[in-house]
Amino acid sequence: MIAGIYTLVILGGISYTMERTLNDYHLTVVEFLGIYVILAVSLALTNSFTGLFSLGHPAFMAIGAYISAILTFPPIRKAIMMPALPHFLANMQLPFCLAVIIGGVIAALSAFIIGFPVLRLRGHYLAVATIGFMIIVQVLITNMNSLTRGPLGINGIYPYTDIWWVYIWVVVTVYTVWRVLNSRFGRAMLAIREDEIAAESLGISLTYFKLFPLVLGAFFAGVAGGLWAHLVTAITPSSFSLPLAFLLVVMLVIGGKSITGAIIGALLIGIVSELLRPLEMATQMYGLTQIVTAIGLLAILIKKPGGIAGSKEINLVSLYKSLKVLR
């Protein structure tokens, strides 16, 4: 409890300092890092802890992004840009926080609907099905012109996302996932990951405990999509596609099968690509970032196949204790 409060305060202090000292660019980088953390940690629910290989996260992000963008958009501009919106949506303008939550809820709802049939599939079959789901969502968004403005996407979204919103949602996501992991839900999920048949014979409902992480993960993906939309200020159907899904899976694999690992993976991927950019600009060899990232990834996979953190978690309490001991 105390350790948690410590962490909140320290992170808050860091955010405050960053808000005061960093320029717009660095602040944006930090905000994206936070969004990556939300995405990676929420994807870990299915991919790392339940052993369900989902590539559908961007679909949930897209749903959250579009819903929240439509909800925060001023009605006057909606009338011109999205003429086919139903009446109640066209005249509605919600506060950012509420819009993001609704986006997350609808993403979760869609996860529930798609998850019900699809979660019976295993391994790669599930991966294909979730890719399929993502492409279906993308095609629908592209083709529903009068609701979503098709390939042009929605632009001019108000940039509500700031470091504090990102901070709050990172904390909420990590805390929720941590609580889930250390509850009977989490133990059931881990049991399913280790051995489905054994888990089922112990009375764990596979349907329920597979659906739960997918739906919860989708909620946070939807939220992250909302934050993303209000940070980039423009979204298109192709903003949320397969390369992003791959990137998220890569974060989990290099980080390891734990919350700590997911966070490390997200931060590492985010930071490395920003750090490599000046190199790319100086050498004028565009594509270098991807090449260096790929080689680094291969090296990590070969040297440390379990990921950097493995399945270990940082224990905050003992961390603080050891710090006090040091002093």
Added chain:
Amino acid sequence: MRRVLVVGFVLVSMLLVFGGFGYAGGVIKIGALYNLTGEMSSIDAPALNGVKLAAKEVNEKGGVLGKKIRIIAIDTKTNQKECATAARQLLSEGVVAGIGYGDTTYVLAAAPLFQKKHVPFITSGATLPELPKMIGNYMFLVPFGDNVQAYAMADFLYKDLHVRRVIIWTNKATDYTLALSKYFKERFTKLTGKKSILLEDFFQTGDKDYSAQIARVKALKPQPDALFISSIPDDIGIIVKQVREAGIKQPIAGGDGYDTPLLVKVPGPKLANDIYYTTHQAWDNPDPVVQNFIKNYKRMFGHEPENAFAALGYDALMLVVRAIKRAGSDNPAAIRDALAKEKGYHGVAGTISYKNGSRVPQKAVAIMKVEQGKIKFVKMVMPNM
């Protein structure tokens, strides 16, 4: 060992200090945002080459206001998130203007940030005419708007080729192609009435098989006089090849997406026939500006300009340089004001003037014809808007 370290340290810091100050005193930083990797790279990479060539030429002639131009180019990887961060990075480095992109999607993610900081953003290749209205008074277009080129083609088909019935194919996955078809349809039905469009059909970026669409055209009675196909450069070669192989002989017409060597090379000279398209400039235009551009581009990059986006990128930087010269200052707001007053820059891709407060240039449209694999200039058109 220690001595080596010390000497090295001194050398490096001297380099940093002098290099840094030397630059800071005498350069004007201009940002360039392009998708140099990923799906958009075949369109954006040539544009950046054009920008670089222009910068080199300006610098060889002593720069502008006694300062050198320094292009800070960032690859945004065909990803809007990268656009949003890269734009902020450029702005934090203090660029006085931004140039970029051959597609509206990415402009929409980057340009608002320039607008907010009151730094002009000039898109070299995005052709959505509403862009300046959507972004604000710091947004400029180098190319003509899609409405202009679509109207020009509609007029040309109607008046010069006496086309009365057309079919329209549209790539449904990009905004450029949708807008082009929309404006073409608008103009053509105005000229000939609603029934003149026999069929509207769709495809998507990267499609390889058009046999279904072709079959639907062949089944039409009466047959259309021409096919208007709204496509991006990467698809058009394959489309023409399959349409002609299927024995459809009517003229094919389209926009500046046709301005790529693929249009002729993929179908081959026999099949690449009777194609009309609108573009920014004719490569065989004897105008020395055009021919020098081609020559210098070849010298710098080892091959001819890949497509019209190279010329547009070149023009974009030249416009900025001219504005800086006229403004007598590298202050972004002053550059914007000078840019808005541009009257008659004779560029590689046409003559650019911003009139009546519009930040979409009023440019004549070049109509080109492909005959047995040879691209020929037909005429310049300035449609009534």
Added chain:
Amino acid sequence: MSFLSIGYILQQVANGFILGSIYSLVAIGFSMIFSIIGLINFSHGDILMLGAFSALAFITALHGPIWVVFGMVGVVGFLIGIAIERVAFRPIRSAPQVTGFITSLAISSLIENFGILVLTAQPRSFNIPDYLNGLLNVGAVSFRVIDAIIVALSTTIVISLYMYTKYTRMGMAMRATAQNIDASRLMGINVNRVIMIAFAIGSSLAAIAGLMWGAKFGQISPLMGFLPGLKAFVAAVIGGIRDIRGAVLGGYVLGFSEVLFVGLLPPDMSGYRDAFVFTLLIVILLIKPEGMLGREEEVIK
């Protein structure tokens, strides 16, 4: 709809057949590798791209007969497969499956971006000698000489590969390894060699498919591999990922359904094509989760 004549439908079937022939070649390689070491190899499509570019190089440099080019491209793919297996996949073989998947993504990104750096992202035209472009008419159906070659060659390869796995020592070793890698090792099978050969053959087929792709559509680019790679994965899954016959069937099903969805949907709906294809895919998976020819125990609980 007046265009739905018998001739039209036959033509569409022929088109689907040609496309399916290419997909199935790619899918076979995919499923060979998957069946033996359980690896989803997303760099498979990029080997197709490498095959296409080396074919272009051979054609421009040699002007030799197309058969020679096919052979050389096959050899190139063979060697690339061995190299990739050796450098990237062998070191991580004992790691969990998802590691292999990520490794293949890394290799894919590596190949694509090297491609962009070296070749630029511009698509290139891929022109074949005129005689291969000649039009053949059989009844209402027309196709080009190269299309016939694609179908014939693909069928020959599929049949001989099936024979190879069924009747040769190496083929049997492959099937045994696919069944149970540890048991095979105990039985004295050189598992490393088997895996290497599977990679080599699979990559060789992908490279040949790359040549076919270029010859059919006339255009290639460094990023061309992604879509066929993804589709091969889908095709292999539809058909039953552990079986060559399944991969072939899946390839044809995918080829047909793509062509037919565009052909039979009204134009307004054709934007939804991919949604239909993937809905169909999900439905197939749900009804018969092990793929059309697969065995059940693999897939569901």
